[in-house]
Amino acid sequence: MKETLPEIIQSNQGEAIGNKLFPIFLKLEELKIIIIGGGNVGLEKLTALCKNAPATQITVLANKFSPELLHFAKNKSTILLITKSYENSDLNGFQIAISAVNDSTLSKQITDDAHDKGLLVNAADKPEYCDFYLSSIVTKGNLKIAISTNGKSPTVAKRLKEILTDTLPEEIDQTLENMSSIRQKLTGNLPQKIIQLNAITKTLIEGESKATTMGKSNWLSSLSLTKIIIFGSLLAIFFMVLGYAIISNLPPTWIANIQSYSDQLSKTNFYWMLLAGFLAQLVDGAMGMGYGVLSTTFLLQSGVSIAAVSSSVHMAEMFSVGAAGISHYKYKHVNKKLLLRLAIPGAIGAICGALFIGAFGNKYGKMLRPFISVYTMYLGIRIIQKAFKKRNKDKKKLTNVTPVALSGGFLDAFGGGWGPLVTSTLISGGRDPKYTIGTSTLTKFFTSICSTATFVFVLGEAHFNVIAGLIFGGLIAAPIAAKLSGKLNLKTMFICVGSLVILCSLKVIWSAIMK
Numbered sequence: 001m002k003e004t005l006p007e008i009i010q011s012n013q014g015e016a017i018g019n020k021l022f023p024i025f026l027k028l029e030e031l032k033i034i035i036i037g038g039g040n041v042g043l044e045k046l047t048a049l050c051k052n053a054p055a056t057q058i059t060v061l062a063n064k065f066s067p068e069l070l071h072f073a074k075n076k077s078t079i080l081l082i083t084k085s086y087e088n089s090d091l092n093g094f095q096i097a098i099s100a101v102n103d104s105t106l107s108k109q110i111t112d113d114a115h116d117k118g119l120l121v122n123a124a125d126k127p128e129y130c131d132f133y134l135s136s137i138v139t140k141g142n143l144k145i146a147i148s149t150n151g152k153s154p155t156v157a158k159r160l161k162e163i164l165t166d167t168l169p170e171e172i173d174q175t176l177e178n179m180s181s182i183r184q185k186l187t188g189n190l191p192q193k194i195i196q197l198n199a200i201t202k203t204l205i206e207g208e209s210k211a212t213t214m215g216k217s218n219w220l221s222s223l224s225l226t227k228i229i230i231f232g233s234l235l236a237i238f239f240m241v242l243g244y245a246i247i248s249n250l251p252p253t254w255i256a257n258i259q260s261y262s263d264q265l266s267k268t269n270f271y272w273m274l275l276a277g278f279l280a281q282l283v284d285g286a287m288g289m290g291y292g293v294l295s296t297t298f299l300l301q302s303g304v305s306i307a308a309v310s311s312s313v314h315m316a317e318m319f320s321v322g323a324a325g326i327s328h329y330k331y332k333h334v335n336k337k338l339l340l341r342l343a344i345p346g347a348i349g350a351i352c353g354a355l356f357i358g359a360f361g362n363k364y365g366k367m368l369r370p371f372i373s374v375y376t377m378y379l380g381i382r383i384i385q386k387a388f389k390k391r392n393k394d395k396k397k398l399t400n401v402t403p404v405a406l407s408g409g410f411l412d413a414f415g416g417g418w419g420p421l422v423t424s425t426l427i428s429g430g431r432d433p434k435y436t437i438g439t440s441t442l443t444k445f446f447t448s449i450c451s452t453a454t455f456v457f458v459l460g461e462a463h464f465n466v467i468a469g470l471i472f473g474g475l476i477a478a479p480i481a482a483k484l485s486g487k488l489n490l491k492t493m494f495i496c497v498g499s500l501v502i503l504c505s506l507k508v509i510w511s512a513i514m515k
């Protein structure tokens with residue numbers, strides 16, 4: 001169906017309901033602007049102007065400047081500070097005035113004077129005097145989104161800005177660049193061009209792969225992350241099986257292996273593994289964490305070697321975490337920038353942790369066991385703490401995530417703990433819980449692949465009986481957990497799980513001491 005130009009234009013016009021402000025984007029660098037008031041608000045407006053239009057010549061006039069403003073203006077040739085009391089003639093030669101004084105009579109005076117002289121005015125203390133409002137601004141390269149709440153709640157505008165900044169993909173700027181070059185090359189009249197451009201960008205609004213429409217993008221960005229994850233896990237499993245086949249080498253060894261598996265199966269009580277997988281998945285599915293800690297805690301009771309416990313838990317976990325990670329990604333709970341910043345150190349940590357366990361786990365297993373239990377007991381305490389901790393919303397966002405991810409990946413190889421360590425540290429460090437849980441879960445999927453691959457490839461640790469028990473147990477629990485999720489009181493759950501982990505860990509420590 002072809003649209004005509006008037007139809008297209010009409011379909012692009014929304015009706016203003018509620019907010020009747022008209023947003024425009026000023027070429028501020030070509031205008032002359034004065035701010036009256038050199039306190040906190042004056043500085044806030046000045047910072048916003050400088051950040052968005054750095055070359056703008058800005059005059060700030062006040063009878064006293066705050067030290068912060070003086071510091072900000074230092075060495076900036078575009079800012080002129082004038083220390084004096086305001087008078088009418090100060091507005092001469094300017095086109096825009098912002099009043100940020102702490103005196104509403106003066107603010108009214110400045111507004112009236114400015115209007116007499118034909119200036120546009122913003123009065124920070126009185127929305128009703130303003131000709132325009134400043135907005136919360138989201139910037140991604142060439143893209144700029146200005147948010148206004150019609151003066152109802154600047155704080156909500158600020159929060160929306162944070163949400164949009166996190167959710168809008170960084171590639172959007174590349175998309176704009178590509179569209180710009182496509183736009184130059186299109187031929188035909190305007191209505192034909194509009195139809196073509198609408199068709200090219202259709203997938204953007206359908207939420208499909210942003211990259212495929214843009215022609216120029218590389219093959220990786222044209223694959224959706226979901227496909228990459230599925231492809232990646234299949235590849236990882238294929239290589240692990242292949243790796244194991246190579247390690248086992250000859251057919252007679254294979255047969256011997258299968259025999260030793262069935263021996264092991266009866267020796268190491270398969271049902272115990274099933275129970276570990278069931279409980280771990282039940283709790284993790286309902287609470288979003290605890291799989292590693294719980295299954296490790298349980299398996300340590302069954303007497304399986306530490307390296308076997310860790311390698312099996314991670315391989316089994318790859319499936320459950322992978323599935324959870326994909327759904328987080330689908331619901332757009334993944335912050336790609338954070339994902340990258342967590343995944344690299346997380347993966348390095350995981351590989352080092354797996355190597356460490358592999359090197360010392362079997363030799364000094366008996367000695368290590370109580371230490372690992374001390375660690376899982378600490379994780380149990382952290383889980384209980386989580387039940388009581390409130391998120392500190394005003395705290396500055398934790399930005400240096402490398403050490404957290406590095407140690408999280410390393411320690412996770414010992415008995416889980418990525419969730420209780422990394423996710424809770426990031427959330428208590430002021431990051432948004434929804435995006436942190438989503439991103440951290442997907443990262444954990446990659447670190448699990450790394451530690452599992454290390455266990456299987458480098459160390460030859462593959463214990464398919466344990467893995468099978470964990471996976472089957474998990475499969476039975478998954479639908480039950482999904483039903484339970486959201487219905488349970490989280491605080492009680494955290495306390496129960498934390499206590500269970502602490503009790504099991506204490507049991508292992510106690511029997512080590514008594515021996």
Ligand SMILES: C[C@@]1(CC(=O)O)c2cc3[nH]c(cc4nc(cc5[nH]c(cc(n2)[C@H]1CCC(=O)O)[C@@](C)(CC(=O)O)[C@@H]5CCC(=O)O)C(CC(=O)O)=C4CCC(=O)O)c(CCC(=O)O)c3CC(=O)O
Pocket residue numbers: 044045048122123124125126127130132133134135136137147148149150151152153154155156157158161
């Ligand atoms: C009408 C408007 C006129 C204008 O200033 O342009 C206006 C007016 C007022 N703001 C007040 C208070 C606060 N303003 C902020 C923050 C911002 N205020 C901004 C814009 C606007 N503020 C315009 C409407 C925009 C819209 O339509 O939504 C932002 C978006 C842009 C910017 O300033 O650059 C920037 C966020 C920047 C970012 O994204 O980070 C915070 C929060 C904080 O600082 O954390 C607080 C304290 C908490 C609170 O009150 O919500 C008060 C009461 C003063 C008092 O009570 O003493 C008034 C006067 C009144 O409402 O009467």
Ligand SMILES: NC(=O)C1=CN([C@@H]2O[C@H](COP(=O)(O)OP(=O)(O)OC[C@H]3O[C@@H](n4cnc5c(N)ncnc54)[C@H](O)[C@@H]3O)[C@@H](O)[C@H]2O)C=CC1
Pocket residue numbers: 036037038039040041042061062063064065066084085086100101102103106123124125154
């Ligand atoms: N729109 C917004 O985003 C917000 C607006 N406000 C409002 O903004 C106003 C200013 O707040 P702050 O910056 O915190 O106050 P402040 O007390 O820190 O700064 C006031 C500034 O005005 C200057 N000033 C006062 N009288 C003057 C005169 N006659 N001539 C020249 N300069 C003069 C002072 O020297 C000082 O630099 C307040 O009325 C406040 O309610 C507050 C928060 C946010």
